[in-house]
Amino acid sequence: MLLEAGYTLKAHQLNYMTATPTVKSAYAVDNRGYYGEFGGAFIPEMLHPNIEELRNVYLEISQEAGFQKEFQGLLKDYVGRPTPLYYAKRLSKHYKTNIYLKREDLNHTGAHKVNNTIGQILLAKRLGKKRIIAETGAGQHGVATATVCALMGMPCIVYMGAIDIKRQAPNVSRMKMLGAEVRPALSGSQTLKDATNEAIRDWINNPADTHYIIGSAIGPHPYPDMVTRFQSVISEEIKWQLKEQTGKENPDALIACIGGGSNAAGTFYHYLDELDVRLIAVEAAGLGINSGESAATSVLGTKGIIHGCRTLLMQTKDGQIVEPYSISAGLDYPGIGPMHAHLIDTGRAEAVSITDDDALKAAYFLTRTEGIIPALESAHAFAALDYIKYKEDDVIVINLSGRGDKDLSTFIEHIEKYG
Amino acid sequence: MNRLDNLFATKKKDILNVYFTAGHPNLNDTEDIILTLEAAGVDLIELGMPYSDPMADGPTIQDSSTVALKNGMNVELLFEQVKSVREKTQIPLIMMGYFNQVMQFGEERFFRKCAEVGVDGLILPDLPVYVFEEKYKALFEALGLRISFLISPQTSEERIRQIDDLAKGFIYMVSSSSITGAKSGISDEQMAYFNRINEMQLKNPRLIGFGISDHATYSTACQFSSGAIIGSAFIRTLDKATDLKAAIKGFVDMVREPEKVA
Numbered sequence: 001m002l003l004e005a006g007y008t009l010k011a012h013q014l015n016y017m018t019a020t021p022t023v024k025s026a027y028a029v030d031n032r033g034y035y036g037e038f039g040g041a042f043i044p045e046m047l048h049p050n051i052e053e054l055r056n057v058y059l060e061i062s063q064e065a066g067f068q069k070e071f072q073g074l075l076k077d078y079v080g081r082p083t084p085l086y087y088a089k090r091l092s093k094h095y096k097t098n099i100y101l102k103r104e105d106l107n108h109t110g111a112h113k114v115n116n117t118i119g120q121i122l123l124a125k126r127l128g129k130k131r132i133i134a135e136t137g138a139g140q141h142g143v144a145t146a147t148v149c150a151l152m153g154m155p156c157i158v159y160m161g162a163i164d165i166k167r168q169a170p171n172v173s174r175m176k177m178l179g180a181e182v183r184p185a186l187s188g189s190q191t192l193k194d195a196t197n198e199a200i201r202d203w204i205n206n207p208a209d210t211h212y213i214i215g216s217a218i219g220p221h222p223y224p225d226m227v228t229r230f231q232s233v234i235s236e237e238i239k240w241q242l243k244e245q246t247g248k249e250n251p252d253a254l255i256a257c258i259g260g261g262s263n264a265a266g267t268f269y270h271y272l273d274e275l276d277v278r279l280i281a282v283e284a285a286g287l288g289i290n291s292g293e294s295a296a297t298s299v300l301g302t303k304g305i306i307h308g309c310r311t312l313l314m315q316t317k318d319g320q321i322v323e324p325y326s327i328s329a330g331l332d333y334p335g336i337g338p339m340h341a342h343l344i345d346t347g348r349a350e351a352v353s354i355t356d357d358d359a360l361k362a363a364y365f366l367t368r369t370e371g372i373i374p375a376l377e378s379a380h381a382f383a384a385l386d387y388i389k390y391k392e393d394d395v396i397v398i399n400l401s402g403r404g405d406k407d408l409s410t411f412i413e414h415i416e417k418y419g
Numbered sequence: 420m421n422r423l424d425n426l427f428a429t430k431k432k433d434i435l436n437v438y439f440t441a442g443h444p445n446l447n448d449t450e451d452i453i454l455t456l457e458a459a460g461v462d463l464i465e466l467g468m469p470y471s472d473p474m475a476d477g478p479t480i481q482d483s484s485t486v487a488l489k490n491g492m493n494v495e496l497l498f499e500q501v502k503s504v505r506e507k508t509q510i511p512l513i514m515m516g517y518f519n520q521v522m523q524f525g526e527e528r529f530f531r532k533c534a535e536v537g538v539d540g541l542i543l544p545d546l547p548v549y550v551f552e553e554k555y556k557a558l559f560e561a562l563g564l565r566i567s568f569l570i571s572p573q574t575s576e577e578r579i580r581q582i583d584d585l586a587k588g589f590i591y592m593v594s595s596s597s598i599t600g601a602k603s604g605i606s607d608e609q610m611a612y613f614n615r616i617n618e619m620q621l622k623n624p625r626l627i628g629f630g631i632s633d634h635a636t637y638s639t640a641c642q643f644s645s646g647a648i649i650g651s652a653f654i655r656t657l658d659k660a661t662d663l664k665a666a667i668k669g670f671v672d673m674v675r676e677p678e679k680v681a
Contacts, residue, residue, distance in 0.1 A: 204597065319524070
């Protein structure tokens with residue numbers, strides 16, 4: 001029904017989920033749910049049946065023709081895909097190289113998050129689930145989940161740290177208007193990690209009728225792989241769009257910001273084995289790596305377990321999880337997805353850490369150079385241009401993962417300094 | 420002989436296992452709580468290693484963990500406390516915590532330390548069964564350490580059999596689909612689950628936990644298993660206590676023999 005007559009899919013638009021099982025990448029998940037030594041499913045027994053169910057069916061269901069038709073139809077007509085790949089002429093001139101922006105900010109709801117929530121809610125429906133739960137930090141994933149629940153007529157409960165609820169009032173209002181119930185996480189540090197704990201507890205208490213839509217490429221297997229595959233529409237589109245515009249599928253470098261890592265995972269996915277393509281993951285350094293107020297997990301993190309997976313995370317020597325800091329609420333997660341931990345650990349991806357100050361500067365610079373206000377998260381990716389080496393004839397693709405409307409009050413607070 | 424094996428060899432019914440978070444209410448209460456529980460007739464004690472993100476636990480245990488961490492509790496210190504209390508009691512002691520804490524201490528070093536200070540068994544709810552089997556089972560056997568795994572109403576019969584083959588000590592039967600401290604009372608649906616597992620004739624003894632808070636729930640659990648585990652309700656008692664020892668004695672009496680308290 002969703003693909004009306006007259007709408008024909010181009011061959012290259014057909015394969016981003018169906019083609020992935022043939023990707024036998026050393027960097028993608030293995031059949032036990034690991035990326036090298038990272039990943040796995042470190043979960044209490046009460047979650048085992050749900051995770052096992054997902055693990056058994058997520059590939060089969062998401063590759064099935066009817067699922068694909070509905071998923072791709074919604075991505076096109078509801079979300080507005082494909083998102084443009086835009087050659088940023090003035091930015092390129094300034095940096096003396098060739099910079100393309102993948103415009104995920106132009107998606108419905110204003111960020112890449114919706115790619116995954118559409119996929120997961122279609123999966124939840126096919127599993128016969130009646131109730132959706134989610135966690136959110138900045139509120140972008142909460143809004144994307146509340147949106148698809150409104151679209152499908154399903155009840156939606158979003159867990160959000162009590163402190164984040166105060167910091168992100170506009171997104172709380174959006175979720176409420178969309179019909180979601182926003183439940184404050186009052187435990188621990190009352191931020192994203194605690195919201196995630198509360199969502200997990202809800203799922204333990206409601207195992208039969210509920211699906212948990214995780215927003216980032218984290219959690220127990222199969223979540224990191226499932227979220228990555230739904231987000232891999234980003235790299236799938238970059239491939240054909242770049243070929244159309246430059247004649248070559250492969251850029252010299254891909255740059256994406258990374259908190260848990262969903263937009264970076266989607267940006268990198270189809271290039272994991274293209275070893276001539278540099279993968280650059282940009283994390284938030286907050287006030288500086290050695291300031292004690294940072295979220296630079298690749299530098300400050302050590303191997304451990306968070307929210308059901310083995311990965312790199314910020315913790316004390318006793319294994320107590322540390323609350324990170326970044327001006328960007330979407331990047332202040334104490335861990336990174338297990339795929340990213342593996343990519344960084346093996347040297348396949350480079351990690352760059354960007355401070356609040358550099359991110360704000362980059363946000364203003366992009367806005368004044370190209371007329372695009374980026375999300376604070378995405379601004380970190382742009383700031384990385386000042387810290388990486390590249391050549392004049394390089395082609396660099398930056399994932400502009402979200403738009404900056406939600407961060408306007410933060411930007412305006414700093415207009416004297418950066419404007 | 421391992422103290423847990425000894426307990427289950429000599430006592431088949433009405434075993435009372437009490438959980439508390441080490442370092443709560445005060446950093447150095449561990450010894451007093453253990454010895455007072457033993458004097459009150461508790462059979463088995465579970466020492467919670469306080470963790471920042473205890474995802475299988477409810478607010479009571481998380482709050483007590485937050486207090487314990489603020490008080491300065493850590494794994495190293497807890498081992499010292501256990502070592503010291505072990506000179507005064509032979510009650511079976513189990514440590515319960517999340518696997519990240521074990522990883523950071525160093526898995527092998529952690530398990531060896533447990534055996535050295537006199538811990539009898541472990542409960543690590545987020546350690547996958549197959550990881551235990553592949554990586555740690557042999558070491559546990561060599562050290563004489565026991566391991567308990569959880570089962571829930573959703574656990575399949577096939578998986579329960581696998582867990583029963585692998586577990587040594589007892590099986591921790593989660594009474595309902597819940598986190599700790601979430602529900603009170605025992606429903607018909609739970610009774611059906613208790614009966615179903617009872618009829619499976621597992622090799623390991625079973626203790627029922629989660630939602631056990633008073634004499635009624637304890638007695639029901641005991642009808643269907645070797646005994647029960649109480650955590651959150653005991654912690655709430657400690658939170659309210661003005662006289663710790665009297666409160667502990669009163670709590671155990673309330674669970675075991677309420678007529679005596681009345």
